[in-house]
Amino acid sequence: MAIKYNSSSLYYSTKIVNDQYLDILSIRSVPAESDDYLYTVEEKYTHRPDLLAFDLYNNEKLWWVFSQRNMNLLKDPIFDMVAGLEIYLPKGRNLRKFLGI
Numbered sequence: 001m002a003i004k005y006n007s008s009s010l011y012y013s014t015k016i017v018n019d020q021y022l023d024i025l026s027i028r029s030v031p032a033e034s035d036d037y038l039y040t041v042e043e044k045y046t047h048r049p050d051l052l053a054f055d056l057y058n059n060e061k062l063w064w065v066f067s068q069r070n071m072n073l074l075k076d077p078i079f080d081m082v083a084g085l086e087i088y089l090p091k092g093r094n095l096r097k098f099l100g101i
Contacts (some may be wrong), residue, residue: 007100010064030069031098036088043083052081057092065095 015023045052049063067077070087
């Protein structure tokens with residue numbers, strides 16, 4: 001049985017070897033758009049990019065988008081997400097178009 005990750009997954013473009021395991025991660029960069037907005041992380045989202053993704057995009061599985069869009073700030077997508085940090089957020093329609101969802 002061939003394994004295929006959903007187009008919204010971080011692993012979508014990573015190859016699957018022998019239908020058993022993931023190969024080396026193929027990074028899915030999230031392009032900067034002129035209408036991305038600067039957001040200051042609130043306390044309730046500290047270490048919880050999944051909650052922010054759910055509140056913004058109604059999909060907690062898009063947590064990885066923040067670290068890919070802000071690679072210079074979020075080296076660790078969980079522990080670097082702290083209150084007061086300013087990050088860029090893609091607009092939902094742009095993200096859906098980019099991911100094909």
